Amino acid sequence: AAWLRYGALPAEQAAAYSIKTVTVLGSHDETSPVASAVRELVDGVSKILGVTVSLTSDTSSLSTSIVVAIREDYLAAGNTLSASATDFLDHTDGYWVDPQKTLILGSDARGVLYGAFAYLSQLAQGTLSSTPFGSRPRAPVRWINQWDNMDGTIERGYGGRSLFFEGGRVVEDLSRVKEYARLMASIGLNGIVINNVNANPSLLSEECLSQGVKRVADTMRPYGVRIGLALNFDTPRTLGGLETSDPLDAGVVAWWGETTKRIYNHVPDMLGFTIKANSEGQPGPLSYGRTLAEGANMFAKALAPFGGFVFYRAFVYDHHLREDNPKNDRANAAVDFFAHLDDAFDDNVVVQVKFGPIDFQVREPVSPLLARLKRTKAVIEFMVAQEYMGQQSHAVYLAPEWKTILDFDMRVDGRPSLVRDILSPDGPFGWPVTGYTAVVNVGRDTTWLGHHLAMANLYAYGRLAWSPEAGARDLLDEWTRLTWGTDPVVVETVGNLLMDSWPAYEAHSGNLGIQTLCDILYTHYGPSPASQDGNGWGQWTRADQHGLGMDRTVATGTGFSGQYHPEVASLYENIETTPDDLLLWFHHVPYTHVLKSGKTVIQHFYDAHYEGAATVQTYPGRWEALRGKVDNARFEHVGFKLRYQAGHALVWRDSVCRFYHALSGIDDDKKRVGHY
Ligand code: GCU
Structure with a gap:
């Protein structure tokens, strides 16, 4: 079911709706996306509102019906459209939803289906707009x-x-x-x-x-x-x-x-x-x-x-x-x-x-x-x-x-x-x-x-x-x-955790644009900074005892930065304007090179790996706050995965830090990596 669970709204919210039927204009065979839209609405609205909604061809009770139609069929039935509806319905796959009239229109059959899903999504989230809305895709x-x-x-x-x-x-x-x-x-x-x-x-x-x-x-x-x-x-x-x-x-x-x-x-x-x-x-x-x-x-x-x-x-x-x-x-x-x-x-x-x-x-x-x-x-x-x-x-x-x-x-x-x-x-x-x-x-x-x-x-x-x-x-x-579910604690917890997750993964797996330091040769999983170089795959870091990074400049490197249009090319060509998060993608620097943050590259590696792994360490505890707020089976499944991830983040941290420590011979200022 994934996100199509159609969980029931709290009774007092559901009571605000009086939908009993779905009415479809025009004729559509079972394989048309319009027929799928109708099936989805019957099933979804019934579950979300906790009522029995059915399909009807009786057009006498439209006030309690969701009316579904392709634009042409709607117009053919003697209706008119506002300019804003037309804006969306002029585009392939576009739709228009009027929640007051419970009307769902599509520019074509697929648009009707997309409109039905948009309506159901808002209804299920408890965020259904009271004013009409439309949408159309930016790309085909x-x-x-x-x-x-x-x-x-x-x-x-x-x-x-x-x-x-x-x-x-x-x-x-x-x-x-x-x-x-x-x-x-x-x-x-x-x-x-x-x-x-x-x-x-x-x-x-x-x-x-x-x-x-x-x-x-x-x-x-x-x-x-x-x-x-x-x-x-x-x-x-x-x-x-x-x-x-x-x-x-x-x-x-x-x-x-x-x-x-x-x-x-x-x-x-x-x-x-x-x-x-x-x-x-x-x-x-x-x-x-x-x-x-x-x-x-x-x-x-x-x-x-x-x-x-x-x-x-x-x-x-x-x-x-x-x-x-x-x-x-x-x-x-x-x-x-x-x-x-x-x-x-x-x-x-x-x-x-x-x-x-x-x-x-x-x-x-x-x-x-x-x-x-x-x-x-x-x-x-x-x-x-x-x-x-x-x-x-x-x-x-x-x-x-x-x-x-x-x-x-x-x-x-x-x-x-x-x-x-x-x-x-x-x-x-x-x-x-x-x-x-x-x-x-x-x-x-x-x-x-x-x-x-x-x-x-x-x-x-x-x-x-x-x-x-x-x-x-x-x-x-x-x-x-x-x-x-719509419980604000759940939405906050899941949202904050997942918004932290890419930065944390980057911090412990491949910061400053060095790429993901995983095993390149076989699995593409788990830390293996040594596997990046010395093979034909070209995901190189050119790390040695003095420094690391790919010199991709036009002036002294592979010329890659020159493949961009001039303003972007010059941004990356110059080390001063290259953002830190892509530094090692574009430049080869000594470990002691000082970043915009004021830290050296090697100290940044150590700090980022410790910080990234520490963030991942918080995931199991943060997830624990959802016990009883989400179903137990999914709660346990995710909890298990997050505990594994927390452990593996430490493996990542220590493997990468020790590899670059051994290569550079430079100790960590904070005395976590090295000889003291
Ligand atoms: C990656 C991936 C391969 C895949 C290839 C591709 O290199 O590891 O398994 O075949 O991308 O996109 O074609």
């Missing part, structure tokens, strides 16, 4: 990527096995898939790529498409969620029996054309394909001496007749990079590979860019590629799965980190260009197709993500993809009221 692409493998495992999944696949095929029972679509719709998400970007070619076998993929699409469609597929570039060779997968080979082009047609036979409204190519050992156009654009356009041409899009991932880099060359830098890769191709991509190609230049670290600057593509459309990629962020064994609320990205001003051509505006059709580049995707990786665990508190991240992600200007704390409080 609001998607999820699942990294599910066909054998039922999930790459970087920490919530159990796949909802979609098992034993090489799509599972029989798709009831959890339906629940997932419902959760997605309730936060405005409208698309999902259901399989791993490291894609298995046999996904495209006729059996899998007709028996499996089609059923998944049919299950999610009533919630306005469309599906996409991640494809393996080499499928013509490995599944199709061709001799090559060269994107300019006529046989390959024909094969993808036929295959795409076959896919659309089963899923006529499919969104398109996500492609990870020439990345981390995956084949791609470069393997055949072709450009990335030639590779992407091959798929684009196959998809064009069906209105589909290619989401071509910018996560292309060399993972055998040599550290002995000081100019080498993985962070440069996305711009190096893509920026010069800005004019080369077909219209239905969208480049999918991870939010930072490396890989979902605890702190990264914004990927400069988001300001370098102008004619080529792009979407941003976030990660709800906490791969580098404690893997759902740690509670870490990520929305504050995402906000630092979305609110950042890229100063394209010297003009205001917030990332959240770039990612909107009304932004500086005017991309009609743009927006958001996030790797989520829910699994069969009853908590979805393996930790009840991790669901705040999924909730906030969906809400930010819809309204990127929303505040991290406001979204968190919404989620808490819906998930844990």
